[in-house]
Amino acid sequence: MNKETEGFSQHISQQFNAELEEVRTQMLEMGGLVEKQINDAVNALINGDGNLAEKVRDSDQAVNQMEVQIDEECMRILARRQPAASDLRLVMSINKIIVDLERIGDEASKVAKRALHLVDEGQSPRGYVECRHIGAHVRKMVQDSLDAFARLDSDLAFAVAREDKIVDQEYKTAMRELVTFMMEDPRSIGRVLNVLWVLRSLERVGDHARNIAEQVIYLVIGRDVRYKGLKSMEATIQEDQGEVGKS
Amino acid sequence: MNKETEGFSQHISQQFNAELEEVRTQMLEMGGLVEKQINDAVNALINGDGNLAEKVRDSDQAVNQMEVQIDEECMRILARRQPAASDLRLVMSINKIIVDLERIGDEASKVAKRALHLVDEGQSPRGYVECRHIGAHVRKMVQDSLDAFARLDSDLAFAVAREDKIVDQEYKTAMRELVTFMMEDPRSIGRVLNVLWVLRSLERVGDHARNIAEQVIYLVIGRDVRYKGLKSMEATIQEDQGEVGKS
Numbered sequence: 001m002n003k004e005t006e007g008f009s010q011h012i013s014q015q016f017n018a019e020l021e022e023v024r025t026q027m028l029e030m031g032g033l034v035e036k037q038i039n040d041a042v043n044a045l046i047n048g049d050g051n052l053a054e055k056v057r058d059s060d061q062a063v064n065q066m067e068v069q070i071d072e073e074c075m076r077i078l079a080r081r082q083p084a085a086s087d088l089r090l091v092m093s094i095n096k097i098i099v100d101l102e103r104i105g106d107e108a109s110k111v112a113k114r115a116l117h118l119v120d121e122g123q124s125p126r127g128y129v130e131c132r133h134i135g136a137h138v139r140k141m142v143q144d145s146l147d148a149f150a151r152l153d154s155d156l157a158f159a160v161a162r163e164d165k166i167v168d169q170e171y172k173t174a175m176r177e178l179v180t181f182m183m184e185d186p187r188s189i190g191r192v193l194n195v196l197w198v199l200r201s202l203e204r205v206g207d208h209a210r211n212i213a214e215q216v217i218y219l220v221i222g223r224d225v226r227y228k229g230l231k232s233m234e235a236t237i238q239e240d241q242g243e244v245g246k247s
Numbered sequence: 248m249n250k251e252t253e254g255f256s257q258h259i260s261q262q263f264n265a266e267l268e269e270v271r272t273q274m275l276e277m278g279g280l281v282e283k284q285i286n287d288a289v290n291a292l293i294n295g296d297g298n299l300a301e302k303v304r305d306s307d308q309a310v311n312q313m314e315v316q317i318d319e320e321c322m323r324i325l326a327r328r329q330p331a332a333s334d335l336r337l338v339m340s341i342n343k344i345i346v347d348l349e350r351i352g353d354e355a356s357k358v359a360k361r362a363l364h365l366v367d368e369g370q371s372p373r374g375y376v377e378c379r380h381i382g383a384h385v386r387k388m389v390q391d392s393l394d395a396f397a398r399l400d401s402d403l404a405f406a407v408a409r410e411d412k413i414v415d416q417e418y419k420t421a422m423r424e425l426v427t428f429m430m431e432d433p434r435s436i437g438r439v440l441n442v443l444w445v446l447r448s449l450e451r452v453g454d455h456a457r458n459i460a461e462q463v464i465y466l467v468i469g470r471d472v473r474y475k476g477l478k479s480m481e482a483t484i485q486e487d488q489g490e491v492g493k494s
Contacts, residue, residue, distance in 0.1 A: 064474040071471070075339065082329040092322065095339075099346060179437060186433035190426060200447075224318070227311040 016081050020090060023073045027094050027101070030066040031146040034101050035139060037063070037108035038205060042135035045115035045198060046128055053119065056112035063105035067098045086222075093219040097149070100208040100215075104142060107201040107208075114194045114201075125188050126181050127195035130174035134202045137167055141209035148213060154220040154237050160213035162230055167206040174199055263328050267337060270320045274341050274348070277313040278393040281348050282386060284310070284355035285452060289382035292362040292445060293375055300366065303359035310352035314345045333469075340466040344396070347455040347462075351389060354448040354455075361441045361448075372435050373428050374442030377421035381449045384414055388456035395460060401467040401484050407460035409477055414453040421446055 037056050044053035074095045077083065083091055118124060141160050148156040178196055182189050214226050217233070221240040225233045284303050291300035321342045324330065330338055365371060388407050395403040425443055429436050461473050464480070468487040472480045 061474070068471055068473060075335070078325065078339070079331055079335055084326055088322070088326055092325070092342075095342075096346070099343070179440060182429075183433050183436050186430050186436075189430050189433075189436070193426060224315055226315060227308070 016077075016083075016087075019073075019077055019081070020083075020087065023070060023077065023094055024090070026066070026070050026073070027098060028146060028150060030063065030070065030098060030101050031142070031149075033059075033066070034063055034104045034108060035142045035146070037105055038111075038135065038139050038142065038202075041108040041111035041115065042131060042139075042202075044112055045118065046132055048115075048119055048123060050116060050119040053112040053115040057109050057116070060105055060109040063102055067102040070094065070098050086219075089219050089222060093149075093215045097212050097215050100211045104205050104208045107205050110201045111198050114198045117194050118191060121191055121194070124191040124195045125185065126192060127174070127178055127199070130170075130177075131195060131198050131202065134167060134170055134174065134199060134206075137163070137170065138202050138205040138209060141167070141206055142212075145209045145212040145216065148216045149219070152216070152220050154217050154240070157213040157216040157220070158234060158237055161210050161233060164206050164210040165230065167203060171199055171203040171206075263324075263330075263334075266320075266324055266328070267330075267334065270317060270324065270341055271337070273313070273317050273320070274345060275393060275397060277310065277317065277345060277348050278389070278396075280306075280313070281310055281351045281355060282389045282393070284352055285358075285382065285386050285389065285449075288355040288358035288362065289378060289386075289449075291359055292365065293379055295362075295366055295370060297363060297366040300359040300362040304356050304363070307352055307356040310349055314349040317341065317345050333466075336466050336469065340396075340462045343462050344459050347458045351452050351455045354452050357448045358445050361445045364441050365438060368438055368441070371438040371442045372432065373439060374421070374425055374446070377417070377424075378442060378445050378449065381414060381417055381421065381446060381453075384410070384417065385449050385452040385456060388414070388453055389459075392456045392459040392463065395463045396466070399463070399467050401464050401487070404460040404463040404467070405481060405484055408457050408480060411453045411457040412477065414450060418446055418450040418453075 037059060040052055041056045043049065044056060074091050077091055081087075141163050144156055144163075145160045147153070148160065175196065178192055178199075182192050211226075214224075217223070217225050217237060221237060223236055223240070225236055228236070284306060287299055288303045290296065291303060321338050324338055328334075388410050391403055391410075392407045394400070395407065422443065425439055425446075429439050458473075461471075464470070464472050464484060468484060470483055470487070472483055475483070
């Protein structure tokens with residue numbers, strides 16, 4: 001390569017890196033926004049705050065727009081830069097993660113709508129403690145999955161996948177209690193059902209955080225760990241770390 | 248290009264086309280499988296057929312494996328062939344559609360699990376007519392979205408998006424009736440709730456079919472119509488067809 005083409009290819013590569021960095025930053029911003037939406041939606045529910053609930057419900061469109069924009073940017077990078085190896089993995093991971101982030105935004109919006117129903121119909125007699133607890137849990141999972149992405153930390157990503165199992169258990173316990181309560185007090189069915197749907201949405205947020213975590217593991221170690229049990233997932237990560245240690 | 252390199256590039260391009268065709272076929276097979284799962288799950292529920300329900304529940308793993316495999320194939324194509332324009336759109340559409348197909352498989356598996364609960368706890372006193380009706384509706388939507396993909400038919404894809412609105416209304420009506428029934432007969436709450444979750448899953452299947460339809464529209468006309476209202480979606484498609492007509 002002569003001096004001139006070397007300078008040219010450096011220039012291209014700097015631009016390419018800037019584009020990757022830009023789309024990565026946009027994704028993390030989108031992540032920060034949906035994390036806030038989950039937090040706000042649960043607070044709106046617990047405090048019966050109709051204004052905050054409306055704000056969350058209406059911010060769903062902004063999240064959708066971010067997804068469309070980042071998606072376009074990924075397509076542009078694929079078409080113009082034809083990335084390979086870890087760059088390709090980065091673009092494809094972002095392309096998948098934004099789908100889960102958008103769905104988390106959807107769930108936050110659903111929680112906000114249920115909060116508005118409860119403002120109209122009067123508080124549910126049960127379930128707020130569970131919503132607060134599971135809400136905080138899955139919000140933390142979303143945060144950790146994004147941190148794991150930002151730091152390329154496969155151990156933290158694995159911890160998120162492990163938490164999802166715990167959330168599933170907490171969710172099942174809460175559901176059983178609420179169903180028993182409804183049988184004892186049928187007049188409350190309408191209101192308690194709103195809380196049931198909220199818990200369902202929060203449990204789904206946990207699933208999406210786990211999906212994001214699995215993409216992070218794929219990004220870091222280059223292996224698809226979806227649909228594997230936790231044990232096999234952990235073994236795959238350790239195997240990779242062993243290989244890195246050896247080299 | 249001389250004769251020799253021309254032959255070489257034709258050879259590459261034939262191989263590339265065969266790869267695209269292969270991954271397209273695999274996706275349609277996966278689609279056929281989840282369509283069958285939805286059908287079987289609803290039949291298992293309605294007929295209280297525990298064996299069929301178990302079969303659907305256990306076939307979820309096969310669908311997951313298909314997703315992982317097609318995903319890998321898409322990555323290989325992106326890395327080795329660096330497709331552009333409509334080829335790139337095809338690969339990326341498949342890459343998104345398989346996520347929705349896998350989630351439809353998940354929902355079918357959830358329906359099957361609820362069917363098994365009802366085999367244990369005894370039939371729900373209400374909701375089967377609605378499950379049969381909405382189940383047939385969303386199964387048709389999945390089928391149509393896959394046909395639209397196979398034939399690159401943006402009009403059929405738009406029809407699927409339109410149907411989703413109707414399913415949402417049917418779902419809301421069914422939910423209201425079941426909630427009223429539970430209030431009148433609280434002893435049935437446990438069993439009716441199973442049906443409620445089934446309806447929720449079926450409604451989600453409709454959403455996923457709509458997502459697939461939107462990807463088909465993107466594939467055919469190259470424009471992202473997600474999160475647009477039906478009117479704006481229809482106008483975008485007509486605009487594109489007008490342009491094709493003119494050229």
